[in-house]
Amino acid sequence: MKRKTMITAIATAVMMTTVVPAAFAQTGTPTVAAPAAKSVDAQAAAGNALKAEAAKYGFKSDLSDLQLVSTTNTLGGTIVRYQQTVNGEELFTHQVAVTLDNAGQALLVTSDYVPNLTVETIKTKKLTENEAEAKALADLNVTGGASAMNSRKFGYVVENGKAVPAFKVVSHNGEAEVESFVHAENGKVLKKRDLHQNVNGTGKVFNPNPVRTQGSATGLTDNSNRDSTALTNQLKAVTLQGLDGSGYLRGSYVYIKSKANTFSSTNAFNFTRSSSSFEDVMAYYHIDTVQRYIQTLGFTNVNNRAITVNTNASTQDNSWYSPSTKDLTFGTGGVDDAEDAGIIAHEYGHSIQDNQVPGFGATEEGGAMGEGFGDFMGATYEDAVAPNTAFKALIGEWDATSYSSSNPPTLRRLDTTKKYPTNMDGEVHDDGEIWSHGEYDMAQAFGRDVATKIILQSHFSLTPNSGFANGVAAIKAADQALYGGSHLTQLNSIWAARGL
Ligand SMILES: [Zn+2]
Structure with missing residues (x-):
């Protein structure tokens, strides 16, 4: 200038x-x-x-x-x-x-x-640009150091009618871009704002899935991804929060990357399930909702980022979280996986755990805890959205119509009689039923909020090689830290019933 x-x-x-x-x-x-x-x-x-x-x-x-x-x-x-x-x-x-x-x-x-501004002067030492940036990043809970894209500039801000010396730091974290003003002497963050203009959109989804909302699987079939009146009848109108205003399904907590490249200039995303864009809307809505739920519990540092989601990116009947790219991928085999909120929440569970303890699940027991926690996230989310005792302890009922012979269909159950170590077979999804049963029992005993809070808190205490015993110890420690140990007696009996 x-x-x-x-x-x-x-x-x-x-x-x-x-x-x-x-x-x-x-x-x-x-x-x-x-x-x-x-x-x-x-x-x-x-x-x-x-x-x-x-x-x-x-x-x-x-x-x-x-x-x-x-x-x-x-x-x-x-x-x-x-x-x-x-x-x-x-x-x-x-x-x-x-x-x-x-x-x-x-x-x-x-x-x-x-x-007529009075000007505050720096009395002792002015922060360096690097120090100011570190203060801004710490305030935002951003770990992993400064990004080359972050910008810093010295100047003044108006605070209570005074010109206060400050650094303006614009930091980039995932999809987020925040402008912070850091006091140039004491390092206090004076103010900050999200530079992205978030808007709410609208869309139609299964919530959580058509089997749950219809009350049974009768008449609901994949039929090679075709629409049917019965399935269209189960669409629910929802608000899509936190979109970045680009017209794409990109927002504070979810970044949809798909072949459909779903776009709406009015942020209205109304599709039926035969459209590939439908899965984009499903993934956006449900992941955003789960992350917002986690934040209502008080956690601001549990996978608090815009996660990239690749919908319909595999023809397998499988979905996965990648610890190297930190992305989620959903497949289209059978019922498209992203047509079922239980499956979406399960996969998001993997990303949560890896975010809390990078590298978690290095052992078979840790892997089983990952699958069990994913099932806990999926089943308790479904229960909260569509409470119906007929579906208690079930997950992914719509996805499961293409492979399950039980009625109602289910991916797995969260109330099997499996115990540790007798019923371990070395396969993480099977053995995860021991873990999910204990966690699901916690939700029945304490309510979803308290159980989820204890469980999320407990993850922070684990290590990549942690197993079931470490997990139970961490759950009890989390209850001690959050609730003064008031659930200990019940926790003892819940986990003893699983052999732990
Ligand atoms: Zn899984």
């Missing part, structure tokens, strides 16, 4: 002798537009306009703290923009814009200039 000094220097060359004060700008018969004013003349005219308005807005008579930012020719005239400065540094976000018509006549002055 160039300093504003040229304005006063050129002021003598003004072609105008009078400036229409903005408040009294006349509206008359439109005249034929003249070519835009030359920028030199425009700056001079704008300078005169500012001087004419100085008393009204409190500008200094010499305009010495207004720095020229830009001169922009537009269809309807020229806009000359200034930045308010303090000690030659930017007073963040405070600008003045002068609008000139095509004849170079001042039409309007728009100002967020703050007059």
Whole structure:
């Protein structure tokens, strides 16, 4: 940016002798537009306009703290923009814009200039840019160090009528972009804001799946992904929160990446299940909802990021979380996996655990705990959305119509008689039924919220090689930390029943 000094220097060359004060700008018969004013003349005219308005807005008579930012020719005239400065540094976000018509006549002055500021001085030591950035990132709970994309700039912010020295730090974390103002001496984050414009959209989903909401699987079949009246009847209208406004299914907690590349300029995403976009909407809505639920429990650092989700990205009847890319992938074999919220929440469970303890599940027991926790997440989510005792301890009833012979169909049960170690067979999904049963019993005994809170808290205490015994110890420690151990007696009996 160039300093504003040229304005006063050129002021003598003004072609105008009078400036229409903005408040009294006349509206008359439109005249034929003249070519835009030359920028030199425009700056001079704008300078005169500012001087004419100085008393009204409190500008200094010499305009010495207004720095020229830009001169922009537009269809309807020229806009000359200034930045308010303090000690030659930017007073963040405070600008003045002068609008000139095509004849170079001042039409309007728009100002967020703050007059008569007292300036806070740095008494001992000014933070370095790196220190300021570290403070901003710590405040946002961002781990893993600074990103090369983060930007830092020294200037001033207005706080309680004072100009306070501060660094503006714009940090990037996943899809999030946050502007923080950090006090340049004490490192306190004075204010921050999310730079992404989040909007809510609308969409239609199965919630959690058509078998649960219909009350049975009768008449519901995949039929090679075709629509049917029975399935369309189970669509529910929902609000899609936190979209970034791009028109794509990208938001605070979910970033959909798919061949369908689903887009809506009005953020209205109404599809039936035969459309590939339907799975995009399902994945967005349910993952966003589960993450928001976790945050209502008080956890702001459990997988709090925009997770990339590849829907319909495999023709297998399988879905997975990748610990290397940190992405989720949903397959289309049988019923498309992302048509069932139980399956979506299960997979999201894997990403939660890896986020809390990177590398978790290095042992067979750890793997089984991962599958069991995923089933707990899926089943308790389904129970919360569509409570119905006929589906107690079941998960993924719609997905399961293509392979389960039980009635209602289910991916697995969370109430098997399996015990440790007798019924271990070395396959993580099978052995996960021991773990999911214990966790599901916790939800029955304490309610979903308390159980989920204890379980999520317990994950933080684990290590990549943790097994069942470590998991139970961590659950009891979490209950001690969160609830003073008030659930210990029940926890003892719940886990003893599973042989743990
Ligand atoms: Zn799994």
